[in-house]
Amino acid sequence: METLSLTINGKEIVAEKGKKVLWAALENGIFIPHLCSAGENSLPFGGCRLCFVEVEGKKEPVASCTEEVTDGMIVNTRTASVLRLVRMAFELIMSRHPIICRECPANKKCALQDISREMGFKLKPKKLPQILPDLPVDDSHSLFTYNPNLCVLCGLCVYICNEIVKEAILDFNFRGFITKVGTFQNRPLAKAKCNSCLKCVEACPVGALSRK
Amino acid sequence: MMGKAVRERFEELKKNALKDFPGMDGKKGITIYVGTATCGRSAGSLEVLSSFEDILKTLNIEARIVQVGCHGHCYAEPMAVVSKPGWPPIMYGYLTPNRAQILIRRFFNEEDPALEWALGAMEENDIVPTVYETPRWSRERRWLLKNCGCIDPEDINHYIAVSGYEGLTCALKIEPLEIIEEIKKAGLRGLGGAGFDTWKKWDICRDAPEFPKYLICNADEGDPGAFMDRTILESDPHSIIEGMIIAGYAIGAESGYIYVRKEYPQAVSVLTTAVYQARELGLLGKNILDSKISFDIKINQGAGAFVCGEETALIASIEGKRGMPNPRPPYPANRGLWGKPTLINNVKTLASIPKILVYGNEKVSSVGMEGCMGTAVFALAGKIKNAGLVEIPFGTTLREIIFDIGGGVPPIIKVSNVAGELPKTIKKQFKAVQIGGPSGGCLPESLLDTPVCFDTIVETGAIMGSGGMVVLDEDNCAVETARYFLEFTQKESCGKCTFCRIGTKHMLNILADITQGAGIMEDLDLLEELAETVKQGSLCNLGKTAPNPILTTLCYFREEYEAHILDKRCPSLECKDLIAYYIIPEKCQRACDACVGSCPTEAIYTRRDRLKAIDQEKCVKCANCMDACPAQYDAVIKISPISQLPESEPRDDNRSN
Ligand code: SF4
Ligand code: SF4
Ligand code: FES
DSSP states (O other), X not given: OOEEEEEETTEEEEEETTOBHHHHHHHTTOOOOOSSOOOTTSOOOOOSOOOEEEETTOSSOEETTXXXXXXXXXXXXXXXXXXXXXHHHHHHHHHTSOOOGGGOTTTTSOHHHHXXXXXXXXXXXXXXXXXOOOOOOBOOSSXXXXXXXXXXXXXXXXXXXXXXXXXOOOEEESOGGGOEEEOGGGOOGGGGOOOOOOHHHHHOSSSSEEEO | OHHHHHHHHHHHHHHHHHHHOOOSXXXXXXXXXXXXXXXXXXXTHHHHHHHHHHHHHHTTOOEEEEEEOOOSOGGGOSOEEEEOTTSOOEEEOSOXXXXXXXXXXXXXXXXXOOGGGEEEESSOOSSSOBGGGXXXXXXXOOSTTTTTTTSOTTOHHHHHXXXXXXXXXXXXXSOHHHHHHHHHHHTOBOTTTTOOBHHHHHHHHHHOOOSSOEEEEEEOOOOTTOOHHHHHHHHOHHXXXXXXXXXXXXXXXXXXXXXXXXXXXXXXXXXXXXXXXXXXXXXXXXXXXXXXXXXXXXXXXXXXXXXXXXXXXXXXXXXXXXXXXXXXSSOXXXXXXXXSOEEEEEHHHHHHHHHHHHHOHHHHHTSEETTEESEEEEEEEESOSXXXXXXXXXXXXXXXXXXXXXXXXXXXXXXXXXXXXXXXXXXXXXXXXXXXXXXXXXXXXXXXXXXXXXXXXXXXXXXXXXXXXXXXXXXXXXXXXXXXXXXXXXXXXXXXXXXXXXXXXXHHHHHHHHHTTOOOHHHHHHHHHHHHHHHHHXXXXXXXXXXXXXXXXXXXXXXXXXXXXXXXXXXXXOOGGGOEEEEOTTTOOTTOOHHXXXXXXXXXXXXXXXXXXXXXTTOOOOOHHHHHSOTTTOOEEEESSGGGOOOOOOBOTTSOO
16 A cells, blocks of 8 residues: 655654545544544545644645645644634534533533543633524434534534435435434434434434434 | 538538528518517516517518517616618617507508617618617627527527537537637636636546546526526527537537526526427437537526535535535546536536637637636626626726616606606715625725726625626615625525534624624624634635625725714614614605605604604604605605604694604
């Protein structure tokens, strides 16, 4: 396998050709916040906009989940312009995410808490007011619950359901701020007759999909 | 060898097409061309059409009526061109069913062409001045719109008779790489708004090793206030089909899609007919014009999502998935529809292709300016006298487009209720022009001398976009304008990425607060930071351009934002929460009560001195009283900030209103 070398935050690392910067960094113990990347071999989703890094020679920060490594590449994950974007992306996510960790099924195993700890960002947004949608919780399925108010729209569950399990039950519903995950025509989950593999629940990085 | 057979086959088609083509010269008898594109229809052209039919029948005049598309002079719809032997063809505007009847009677019974309704003749002559001498036409350079309004879009023979498919014939004579070279020399750039070099896109797609390749015509025009593509789709569909066949040949694709929005039903039906007719004549399908080339087209209807104008979302939509953008690279030219190399071009780009091959690259590139050659089509809308389409060489200034061609900002006419008194004309000042729709920016008077081209417009903070130009006058508030566009983009955000889905919502809320007088100065910094990060961080161009209306109004009209925040004042008197309607007692007339009945909430009462006044508690700020107050009094005004409202006078208790 062809390998090449690059530097991330001053650290020299070796990576396979074709690998995305995000995974090269993570495998070498360098944390880059991310929510929506389903793994190395999937097509990047590119939705969470948390994984920005700066690549020398490029005018603007780039999303590391879509950027392939190149030989001699110089990457920085914590420059001022990167942090400006990542901080704002995180603020935006947290501005529509209720901060109710103690009651949340994902408490202590939540990707948002991880990012907050690793990056030193407060969970509660500093600049933005919270706009919390009050969308109905889907409690119809006997094994799991979907709470759209906790959902960060990372699309992992949609990806698993369609591309891995190939059940094609979940997709996105609506547009704009009220976009949510749901079934065809937004029917209750119980009516969608899924195979109850619960892979989507496992994939959910927050408490939006949870076991009963 | 291929060339000769193709040419022969084409000449045959053309000969056949000319047989039945009426032409404008009147040689084949009386012909009346009525514009029945969407703009004409909404102005009542179908009624005008049947009125023509009736009167011709009554008077026993043998004439042919041809339904044509739109000339782009939408302000003057319904329109018709009357071609009568012995006269030049004359174009009429502002028709009504009644006028149509009178026109025919006068023209045919009395040899009086009713020139007061004429916009001009369509050909040089000694009797009637031509439309080409009018300020609007004289500055235009009609290449893309050349056939619009002159041919029947539902008859392929009309298109062929005016040299349609000639470009294809030229193209099939040369090698694909020569076509690409020709496009390169002509300097054509993507007219969908991005301005990317067309030849480069073609070249990448051609070089992609995989097969089959696909070609998509992006006809998902969705900007509020833009209707260039619709007009071309409805009025000259074959120019797009011809462009697509040539593009298909150049890149090596055999199947094409036209992705057109479902909200354009007439465009869909015209296109369907056009594709069918082209297939019948062997211009689509296998061995086009007896050559070795094959190409066919499928029409795909979009379900009305603005984001599907974005290449990757459009592809997802054709594949039957939710119209959501994907990260690029991979670019569609390498990995597009069904994972195959795909070329996506806008309607206008594709419609330009045949012209380049017929005119030759020298002629095309001799027009325009450095870096932007050829012509651009704009849709003029908003506070502008001559709304409609204009096609101008790149490099024309905004001022020329808006004032010389568009006629500038129209005044408001207020009617007096005194018999014999002339209506009062209230002049209105130009304020700004929003270019590029919700993705574009709002440019003030001081930038009107900017020559129009992709690069110069980007420098101002707006974008060329697909060519929508909405003119605003002094009554339009800059903050409200930004809010309006943000409301649109927020609703249309596909919801995939954080910046666009949530960021536009915050920006919209801040703008709404400011227009309601609830803004604070710190909001402006936050707004700016949000706008900059959303622009930089969003995944696709919808999000990346959504902040443009905010950034440009903040840059050019910052004092308006400040007035809303600091003084609770809307300088344009548009933001309802910051204005109050007031009747000036000195101007109000005791004998008049025109406003009273106009008020839907009975907010107008009679004071003790029998003048009228408005009960602010009841007023819903609909402006009816202002419109109802006769021009000779003109007593109703808007006041902002509301704190400046004079104290209200008590009501006359003996009266019910
Ligand atoms: S439910 Fe969970 S996995 Fe699915 S989109 Fe929402 S946050 Fe992501
Ligand atoms: S910028 Fe907006 S429209 Fe584009 S991908 Fe992100 S959410 Fe969707
Ligand atoms: S991980 Fe890159 S955008 Fe979400």
